[in-house]
Amino acid sequence: MDLKDVKIAVIGLGYVGLPLARLFSTKYKTIGFDMNRNRVDALMAGHDATLEVSDELLQDAINNYGFVCTSDIEYIRDCNFYVVAVPTPVDENHNPDLTPLYRASETVGKVISRGDIVVYESTVYPGVTEEECIPVVEKVSGFKFNVDFYAGYSPERINPGDKVHTVEKIKKVTSGSTPEIGKLVDNVYSSVIIAGTHLAPTIKVAEASKVIENSQRDINIAFVNELSKIFTSLGIDTYDVLEAAGTKWNFINMRPGLVGGHCIGVDPYYLAQCGQRHGYYPEIILAGRRMNDGMGEYVADRVVKLMLKKGISVLNSHILLLGFTFKENCPDVRNTKVIDIVHHLEQYNVNVTIFDPWANPEIAYHEYGIVVVNDLPKGKYDAAILAVAHNEFAEFDICTLLEPNHVIFDVKGFLPREIVDGRL
Numbered sequence: 001m002d003l004k005d006v007k008i009a010v011i012g013l014g015y016v017g018l019p020l021a022r023l024f025s026t027k028y029k030t031i032g033f034d035m036n037r038n039r040v041d042a043l044m045a046g047h048d049a050t051l052e053v054s055d056e057l058l059q060d061a062i063n064n065y066g067f068v069c070t071s072d073i074e075y076i077r078d079c080n081f082y083v084v085a086v087p088t089p090v091d092e093n094h095n096p097d098l099t100p101l102y103r104a105s106e107t108v109g110k111v112i113s114r115g116d117i118v119v120y121e122s123t124v125y126p127g128v129t130e131e132e133c134i135p136v137v138e139k140v141s142g143f144k145f146n147v148d149f150y151a152g153y154s155p156e157r158i159n160p161g162d163k164v165h166t167v168e169k170i171k172k173v174t175s176g177s178t179p180e181i182g183k184l185v186d187n188v189y190s191s192v193i194i195a196g197t198h199l200a201p202t203i204k205v206a207e208a209s210k211v212i213e214n215s216q217r218d219i220n221i222a223f224v225n226e227l228s229k230i231f232t233s234l235g236i237d238t239y240d241v242l243e244a245a246g247t248k249w250n251f252i253n254m255r256p257g258l259v260g261g262h263c264i265g266v267d268p269y270y271l272a273q274c275g276q277r278h279g280y281y282p283e284i285i286l287a288g289r290r291m292n293d294g295m296g297e298y299v300a301d302r303v304v305k306l307m308l309k310k311g312i313s314v315l316n317s318h319i320l321l322l323g324f325t326f327k328e329n330c331p332d333v334r335n336t337k338v339i340d341i342v343h344h345l346e347q348y349n350v351n352v353t354i355f356d357p358w359a360n361p362e363i364a365y366h367e368y369g370i371v372v373v374n375d376l377p378k379g380k381y382d383a384a385i386l387a388v389a390h391n392e393f394a395e396f397d398i399c400t401l402l403e404p405n406h407v408i409f410d411v412k413g414f415l416p417r418e419i420v421d422g423r424l
């Protein structure tokens with residue numbers, strides 16, 4: 001396949017798929033496919049609700065590069081380079097849920113032709129592409145892998161909400177099911193990724209490289225979260241300790257906090273599952289997950305103790321929660337750990353008001369059954385918890401929303417130190 005003949009279909013137009021499809025469209029004939037008709041209609045109208053692609057860039061891709069989004073499978077039948085960018089979540093027991101990948105593979109199997117390539121971007125444990133996804137494509141298409149069609153894996157490296165490290169500015173790992181296909185996949189990506197690419201020797205190596213990226217970060221944050229608990233019990237400010245330790249050139253300067261989202265809070269479970277399937281129980285990875293998954297409860301308990309210490313009645317009190325998305329300046333609420341704070345506070349029979357100017361209230365209610373408001377709420381609160389460091393939260397005086405005797409807890413180390421009663 002010559003690069004000039006490449007026609008790309010990106011399956012899944014979420015936080016990963018849409019920015020990639022938009023980028024590909026500047027170089028190749030590109031069609032974006034998504035099962036969600038409302039999502040497709042909104043994109044073709046020129047607006048991305050995730051805010052990952054600006055209206056200007058999206059409309060430029062549609063009007064000047066011929067970028068098309070569709071929910072009609074027939075529109076992607078003539079493509080020859082399929083990119084799968086669907087979510088890979090975990091279920092309630094933290095087991096990998098490959099259902100979206102299976103369905104996307106079925107879609108590819110219905111339209112793939114001889115000589116075509118399918119590249120997976122979804123985060124998985126080593127072996128999923130060739131052992132789980134490709135057999136589905138084979139079964140549906142009737143074609144034989146590495147004879148009639150080929151595959152590759154190029155793990156997504158999207159950082160939601162980051163307008164500096166955009167998709168084309170982050171180095172990309174690539175791979176292929178044969179050495180020749182690996183080079184072709186690498187050439188396609190390197191033609192649009194200005195930061196360059198790294199061609200891994202096998203698909204499994206590429207899969208493994210992705211799943212350890214976020215697992216490493218998860219473990220590092222878990223370590224700092226544990227340090228935060230220790231230092232709090234000693235009456236020492238964690239940030240003072242980190243600032244002092246950070247003067248050493250090779251100190252890894254992490255910050256304590258909630259660990260949610262679709263990557264760091266999920267990927268370690270994929271790696272752990274892989275290890276268990278091969279007879280190894282991963283102790284450090286799962287210990288880190290337990291630590292980070294318990295931080296919401298820890299924050300809620302800290303706030304309640306601070307309220308009691310100041311003589312504030314907890315029962316039927318009013319607490320203002322600032323932020324609900326999983327990270328700052330981003331509308332993404334997937335796997336947000338702020339919900340853990342909410343649930344644990346509710347066990348104390350308090351009234352929680354959640355204010356987040358970025359979160360979509362409809363999505364928050366649909367996913368979590370809770371009410372989020374986008375406008376600054378009125379009234380007086382007994383406590384405020386800064387859970388997400390949105391820029392907007394630096395623009396008003398939180399104390400004006402609180403009772404004279406109040407508690408302010410800062411999860412992110414974002415607020416002026418002199419006004420907070422506690423922080424991680």
